[in-house]
Amino acid sequence: MKNLIIRHKYFLIIFLLGFSLLSLSGCNNKTYPVGTPQNPYKIIWYQFGTPQKDLPMVQKKANEYLRKKIGAVLDIRMINPGDYNKKLNVIEISGEKFDLCFTAAWTNSYVRNAQRGAFYPLNKLMNKYGQGIKKTVNPYFLNGAKIDGELYAVPTNKEVGLQIRYVFNKKMLDKSGFSLNDFKPLAGVNTLKSIIPYFAYIKKHYPAIIPYGIDKTSSFITNKYTFIMGDSFIPGAVKFGKENYKVINQLDTKTYKEYYSVLHKMYQKGYIQSGAPQLQNMTSLMMTGKTAVEPGQYQPCAENVWANEYDYKVVTLPKFKPVTTNVMVEGAMTAISINAPRPDIDMKFLNLLNTDKYLRNLLQYGIEGMHYKKIGQNRIKFLPAHKSYIMYSFTLGNLFLTYLLPNDTSNKWQQFEKFNASSTPSQILGFHFDPTPVSSEYAAITNVVQQYQAGLFTGQMNYETYLPKFINALKNAGLKDFLAEEQKQLDAWVKKHKTSKAESLRHASKVVNRHNK
Amino acid sequence: MPFFKKRKKQPLEISKKTNVVLIIILGIFAFVCLYPIVFLFMISISSENSIVLHGYQFIPSMFSLSAYHYIFKIGSQLLQSYLITITVTVVGTIVSVFITSLYAYAISRDDFKYKKLFVFIALIPMLFNAGLVPCYMVNTQLLGFRNSLLGLIMPLALNSLYIFILRTYFRTTVPKALIEAARIDGAGEFRIFYKIVVPLAMPGIATVALLTAFAYWGDWYNALLYIDIPSLTPIQAMLMQIQNNMQFIVQNASALSGQAATVLKNMPTDTARMAIVILATVPIIFAYPFFQKYFVKGLTIGGVKD
Numbered sequence: 001m002k003n004l005i006i007r008h009k010y011f012l013i014i015f016l017l018g019f020s021l022l023s024l025s026g027c028n029n030k031t032y033p034v035g036t037p038q039n040p041y042k043i044i045w046y047q048f049g050t051p052q053k054d055l056p057m058v059q060k061k062a063n064e065y066l067r068k069k070i071g072a073v074l075d076i077r078m079i080n081p082g083d084y085n086k087k088l089n090v091i092e093i094s095g096e097k098f099d100l101c102f103t104a105a106w107t108n109s110y111v112r113n114a115q116r117g118a119f120y121p122l123n124k125l126m127n128k129y130g131q132g133i134k135k136t137v138n139p140y141f142l143n144g145a146k147i148d149g150e151l152y153a154v155p156t157n158k159e160v161g162l163q164i165r166y167v168f169n170k171k172m173l174d175k176s177g178f179s180l181n182d183f184k185p186l187a188g189v190n191t192l193k194s195i196i197p198y199f200a201y202i203k204k205h206y207p208a209i210i211p212y213g214i215d216k217t218s219s220f221i222t223n224k225y226t227f228i229m230g231d232s233f234i235p236g237a238v239k240f241g242k243e244n245y246k247v248i249n250q251l252d253t254k255t256y257k258e259y260y261s262v263l264h265k266m267y268q269k270g271y272i273q274s275g276a277p278q279l280q281n282m283t284s285l286m287m288t289g290k291t292a293v294e295p296g297q298y299q300p301c302a303e304n305v306w307a308n309e310y311d312y313k314v315v316t317l318p319k320f321k322p323v324t325t326n327v328m329v330e331g332a333m334t335a336i337s338i339n340a341p342r343p344d345i346d347m348k349f350l351n352l353l354n355t356d357k358y359l360r361n362l363l364q365y366g367i368e369g370m371h372y373k374k375i376g377q378n379r380i381k382f383l384p385a386h387k388s389y390i391m392y393s394f395t396l397g398n399l400f401l402t403y404l405l406p407n408d409t410s411n412k413w414q415q416f417e418k419f420n421a422s423s424t425p426s427q428i429l430g431f432h433f434d435p436t437p438v439s440s441e442y443a444a445i446t447n448v449v450q451q452y453q454a455g456l457f458t459g460q461m462n463y464e465t466y467l468p469k470f471i472n473a474l475k476n477a478g479l480k481d482f483l484a485e486e487q488k489q490l491d492a493w494v495k496k497h498k499t500s501k502a503e504s505l506r507h508a509s510k511v512v513n514r515h516n517k
Numbered sequence: 518m519p520f521f522k523k524r525k526k527q528p529l530e531i532s533k534k535t536n537v538v539l540i541i542i543l544g545i546f547a548f549v550c551l552y553p554i555v556f557l558f559m560i561s562i563s564s565e566n567s568i569v570l571h572g573y574q575f576i577p578s579m580f581s582l583s584a585y586h587y588i589f590k591i592g593s594q595l596l597q598s599y600l601i602t603i604t605v606t607v608v609g610t611i612v613s614v615f616i617t618s619l620y621a622y623a624i625s626r627d628d629f630k631y632k633k634l635f636v637f638i639a640l641i642p643m644l645f646n647a648g649l650v651p652c653y654m655v656n657t658q659l660l661g662f663r664n665s666l667l668g669l670i671m672p673l674a675l676n677s678l679y680i681f682i683l684r685t686y687f688r689t690t691v692p693k694a695l696i697e698a699a700r701i702d703g704a705g706e707f708r709i710f711y712k713i714v715v716p717l718a719m720p721g722i723a724t725v726a727l728l729t730a731f732a733y734w735g736d737w738y739n740a741l742l743y744i745d746i747p748s749l750t751p752i753q754a755m756l757m758q759i760q761n762n763m764q765f766i767v768q769n770a771s772a773l774s775g776q777a778a779t780v781l782k783n784m785p786t787d788t789a790r791m792a793i794v795i796l797a798t799v800p801i802i803f804a805y806p807f808f809q810k811y812f813v814k815g816l817t818i819g820g821v822k823d
Contacts (some may be wrong), residue, residue, distance in 0.1 A: 090650060
């Protein structure tokens with residue numbers, strides 16, 4: 001080997017020289033335009049969604065506006081939802097220069113990226129250029145999404161509360177003689193129990209209809225517990241309420257046992273379809289119109305959305321009062337990359353996106369007269385060209401600025417604000433568990449959960465025989481160490497943030513109250 | 518089918534019993550290989566309703582060609598993707614075979630001074646892999662392959678394994694004496710290569726070309742990394758995107774705040790996806806007979822040495 005190198009040293013020298021020249025040419029630092037209307041700065045924005053045909057057209061129109069306003073132009077790069085996480089991961093690790101990207105708890109993980117330093121810290125920047133965001137975005141978002149006191153992405157202003165509602169097919173309900181008043185709202189398991197007579201009625205009178213439709217991912221979310229990992233299946237939760245920081249395994253609690261038993265009874269009686277533990281996808285089932293009741297995650301005016309999608313009218317019964325958790329707060333956000341050459345301009349743009357009605361609607365719905373038509377002051381109707389420009393609303397900043405659609409109630413956004421104000425924040429909002437110290441236990445536990453989850457949470461398994469097995473398997477997988485680590489990290493967090501957190505939330509609720517008056 | 522013809526028994530002929538056993542074994546093997554493809558085709562021509570009601574069936578209870586109708590409706594994107602795939606496969610195979618055979622020929626010659634060094638360099642990527650991120654950095658930041666056909670062609674253009682296959686092939690099939698004779702007749706290095714070495718080594722080169730063509734045809738990963746715009750997306754990547762999007766949306770339906778169903782509605786159904794798979798697989802099957810004559814020859818000639 002040594003011989004080889006010596007013999008070919010001249011060649012090697014040339015070879016290496018050539019390579020270093022090549023790489024040097026790659027990293028010559030470009031100077032970036034200052035950001036004037038004549039010489040605009042290009043904002044590269046990785047956006048979540050399927051590439052849209054008319055995007056270049058809309059972008060051009062937006063650029064005309066932005067060029068004048070903040071001396072910038074957009075370069076939006078749409079990435080397919082299924083590839084988004086993988087691709088952004090590569091882009092971020094490779095240190096590529098870009099400005100903005102979509103991030104959330106569920107894709108392109110906000111917490112992980114912020115912790116590893118991929119996102120630009122925003123506190124100072126926001127004070128300077130983002131005053132509009134501070135005014136419009138609900139403080140629960142802005143404070144809840146902080147990691148160790150620093151915000152790393154601008155949350156989309158949308159619904160902040162998590163609430164599960166039972167969604168009824170209105171036509172069937174009206175015909176049956178039952179009404180929503182016959183059921184018990186906001187009572188957790190008891191709400192489901194109170195619907196059982198209706199399930200029995202459906203089973204008797206509509207043999208082809210599934211009384212209660214759920215799929216294999218069906219979970220039991222409640223406002224009794226708030227989950228450490230944000231995932232109701234992973235052990236580790238604290239009882240909802242002030243000053244409660246004792247980590248327990250929620251899957252083994254009285255509430256859950258009651259839920260398993262109710263479900264199992266329903267499954268045995270045929271109120272839940274027998275294929276539920278295998279069913280991948282609830283949506284396809286609902287679109288067939290073959291279910292009488294199903295659980296759904298609620299947002300204000302969701303009845304209209306559902307009615308549109310499933311082609312039948314629905315009414316809803318809330319299972320519990322809305323709660324604010326990390327997953328909801330980090331539901332959709334836009335971050336500035338740490339490699340962004342001009343974060344100040346990016347922030348100015350984000351500020352506009354959250355305050356400027358024209359820009360927000362242009363990016364959301366496209367060009368007036370082409371993709372949509374105005375049919376009221378704040379209301380629009382889609383034109384046929386809308387098909388070539390469909391964007392996810394939550395990826396584009398403040399939802400409350402967007403125009404209403406023909407079916408929306410005129411006070412839709414007021415209802416959102418009301419809903420958000422009624423939502424109770426979890427006492428561990430802003431605590432982010434880092435599973436790395438117990439990563440092998442975490443993997444083992446996830447495996448065990450996957451084995452039992454579908455069976456227990458669709459009622460197929462009898463909990464009296466399977467729950468002990470489940471808990472035992474969890475214990476073998478290292479449940480004790482896992483919970484201990486969760487407790488340890490939570491205690492440390494409480495110690496550090498209790499005072500500042502409590503204050504900021506108290507302040508936040510004051511602001512919200514003022515806002516609503 | 519020579520097995521069933523009546524003729525004189527030859528000394529090396531396989532006996533009838535052995536033949537039957539072999540046919541059964543190979544038949545089972547062939548069936549196992551073919552079954553999924555036939556199944557795929559059957560799903561693509563079954564009606565969506567029968568899938569919802571009975572799941573996937575080998576012989577569907579209701580037939581329908583709606584999947585293919587759907588595909589013709591979205592035709593333009595499909596056609597575009599086809600075009601990209603075919604271009605990449607054809608151009609890529611030519612480029613790749615060109616580079617690989619030149620490299621392999623050089624290191625197959627004992628009188629090449631830096632032979633050992635270049636063998637060593639070619640060996641490195643067979644043993645170690647720099648991984649995804651450095652590759653991505655080099656390809657996008659240094660070479661600028663983002664959203665260009667080069668990003669689909671170049672990463673697959675040189676494969677160390679094929680270099681060594683070809684080198685060994687050149688060494689075993691092209692006698693040194695022949696090269697010397699050509700040299701004495703006054704041929705330069707390039708003339709020797711094109712007029713003597715390539716024709717002699719055609720079976721080996723064709724084998725490598727076939728393998729490379731398959732690799733290009735089936736590649737979606739490079740498209741995932743380097744291509745963002747639909748007009749440059751090859752067909753396999755398009756399929757992959759549809760599949761990934763479906764899965765993602767189903768898994769994260771709640772996070773998409775009620776927009777999931779709208780998106781799902783516009784997605785191809787199960788049958789349509791199967792139909793796209795059929796359309797994506799079938800053309801490359803036709804490439805096989807084209808190469809087959811070399812393929813068989815390559816294996817026999819390569820195996821016999823005098």
